[in-house]
Amino acid sequence: MTGISKRAGELLEAEMLDEYLIEQQTRRHDAYHPSDNPDGYISLCVAENKLVWDLLEDKLASSRDIDHHVIGYDEMFGSSRFRQRVARFLSRTFIGHAVDPDHLVMAAGAGTILETVFYAIADAGEGVLVPTPSYAGFWLDLEARDGLNIVPMHTESSAGFELTTGHLDTALEGADRPIRALLFTTPNNPLGTVYSADEVRLVLDWCEANQIHAVIDEIYALSVFGDRDFVSASTFPMGDFVHIVWAFSKDFAVSGLRCGVLYTQNEQIRAFAQTVAYWQAVSGDTQHVLGELIADTAWVDGFIAENQRRLGAAYHATTEALDEIEVAYIPSSAGFFLVADFRTFLEEPTWEAESHLWRRFLEEANVNLTPGSSLRCGEPGFFRICFASQPSPVAIEGIKRVGALLG
Numbered sequence: 001m002t003g004i005s006k007r008a009g010e011l012l013e014a015e016m017l018d019e020y021l022i023e024q025q026t027r028r029h030d031a032y033h034p035s036d037n038p039d040g041y042i043s044l045c046v047a048e049n050k051l052v053w054d055l056l057e058d059k060l061a062s063s064r065d066i067d068h069h070v071i072g073y074d075e076m077f078g079s080s081r082f083r084q085r086v087a088r089f090l091s092r093t094f095i096g097h098a099v100d101p102d103h104l105v106m107a108a109g110a111g112t113i114l115e116t117v118f119y120a121i122a123d124a125g126e127g128v129l130v131p132t133p134s135y136a137g138f139w140l141d142l143e144a145r146d147g148l149n150i151v152p153m154h155t156e157s158s159a160g161f162e163l164t165t166g167h168l169d170t171a172l173e174g175a176d177r178p179i180r181a182l183l184f185t186t187p188n189n190p191l192g193t194v195y196s197a198d199e200v201r202l203v204l205d206w207c208e209a210n211q212i213h214a215v216i217d218e219i220y221a222l223s224v225f226g227d228r229d230f231v232s233a234s235t236f237p238m239g240d241f242v243h244i245v246w247a248f249s250k251d252f253a254v255s256g257l258r259c260g261v262l263y264t265q266n267e268q269i270r271a272f273a274q275t276v277a278y279w280q281a282v283s284g285d286t287q288h289v290l291g292e293l294i295a296d297t298a299w300v301d302g303f304i305a306e307n308q309r310r311l312g313a314a315y316h317a318t319t320e321a322l323d324e325i326e327v328a329y330i331p332s333s334a335g336f337f338l339v340a341d342f343r344t345f346l347e348e349p350t351w352e353a354e355s356h357l358w359r360r361f362l363e364e365a366n367v368n369l370t371p372g373s374s375l376r377c378g379e380p381g382f383f384r385i386c387f388a389s390q391p392s393p394v395a396i397e398g399i400k401r402v403g404a405l406l407g
C-alpha cells in the first residue's frame with residue numbers, strides 16, 4: 001500500500017464485506033425477470049423493503065417542493081424544524097412518551113449513528129456484547145473504524161434462539177476485556193422476533209445492574225406484522241445509559257436516503273454526536289423530504305398499516321413456499337426476513353458444509369441467501385431469507401429454485 005496512512009491501509013485490508021455481499025454487488029446487474037431473464041439472479045440476502053414503492057412514489061415527488069432555507073448551512077445534526085417533526089412522529093408512533101427534539105441527533109443512516117454512539121461509549125480494544133444470530137453490519141459499524149471488539153453471545157436453536165440472563169452473565173464473566181455496552185435489536189434482525197415488555201425490561205435491568213450502556217436498535221419498530229405489539233426501550237426510564245437508534249431506512253423503505261436517528265438523554269453522548277455530525281450530516285434536501293412525509297400524519301398512518309399488511313402477506317407467501325419444499329424456519333413476526341433451517345441438507349454439521357451449500361444455491365440456482373456464518377450464528381445450517389427484498393412472486397421463484405436443487 002503506497003501513499004496512505006497506516007490506519008487507512010489497515011481499514012482497506014480488513015475484510016469489510018462478507019462474500020455474500022460481494023456476490024450481490026456483482027450479480028445484481030443480471031437480475032431475474034420472468035420473461036426477459038428467467039434464469040437471472042435472485043437476491044434474497046439484503047434487508048430491504050421493495051414492496052411499497054407504489055405507496056411512496058407520488059408522496060416523495062410531492063414532498064420535493066423545497067424552500068430556499070433548505071439549501072443553506074443549518075444545524076448539522078438535524079435542523080430544529082426537522083428534529084421537531086421527527087420528535088412528534090416518534091412520540092406519536094412507537095416511542096412511549098413525548099420526545100424532546102433536543103434529545104435527537106440525526107446522521108447519515110443507522111450504521112453511522114451506531115458507529116458514532118459506540119465511539120463515544122468505548123475506547124479501542126474494549127468490548128460490546130451482541131446476541132447472535134445478529135445483523136452482520138454491526139461488525140463493520142463497531143469494529144472497522146472504532147476498533148472495538150464485539151463479544152458474541154450465541155443463543156441456541158434448541159431454545160428458539162432465546163436470550164437469557166445466563167447468556168449475559170456468562171459473556172460478561174468470560175470476557176477478556178472491559179465490556180462497555182450491550183447492543184440489542186428489537187425487532188430482531190435476522191430472527192424477526194418482537195421482544196415483550198418483560199424481555200426488554202430484563203435486558204435494561206441487567207445492563208443497569210452491571211453498569212453498562214444499553215444501545216437498543218429499534219430500526220424495524222414499525223415493520224411489525226405478527227400478533228405481538230412492539231415495545232420500545234423508551235417505555236422504561238432511560239437515564240444516561242439507554243440509547244435508542246432508529247432510521248427511516250427500513251420502516252419507510254428508503255434505505256438510500258440515509259437518515260438515522262439517535263435518541264438519548266445522555267447530554268455528553270449527544271454533544272459528541274452533534275459535533276461529529278458535521279462529517280456525516282443528512283442533506284438539507286433529504287431532511288426536507290422526510291420532514292414533509294412524516295408531517296402528514298394521515299398518510300403516515302395509512303402507509304404504516306398498508307406496509308405491515310404487505311409484509312405479513314409476503315411472509316405468509318414465503319412460509320408457504322418453504323413448506324412446499326419442506327424446509328423448516330423460525331417463525332418471524334417483524335422485519336423483512338426469517339431464518340430458515342437447512343441443517344438437514346448439510347453434508348456434515350460444519351461451517352465448511354454451510355459455505356458449500358450457500359455456494360451451491362448461488363452457482364446452481366443463482367439465488368443468494370445470507371449464510372448463518374455471516375449472521376455469526378452459533379451453529380451451522382441456518383440461512384436468512386429476506387422475503388421483502390423482492391416482489392413475492394420473485395421470492396417464491398427463488399425458493400422454488402432452492403427446492404429443486406435440494407431435490
Ligand SMILES: Cc1ncc(COP(=O)(O)O)c(C=O)c1O
Pocket residue numbers: 047108109110111112135137185189217219247248249255259260
Ligand atoms: C438491525 C440493523 N441496524 C442497522 C442497520 C443499518 O441501517 P442504515 O441503512 O440506516 O445504516 C440495518 C440494516 O440492515 C439493520 O438491519
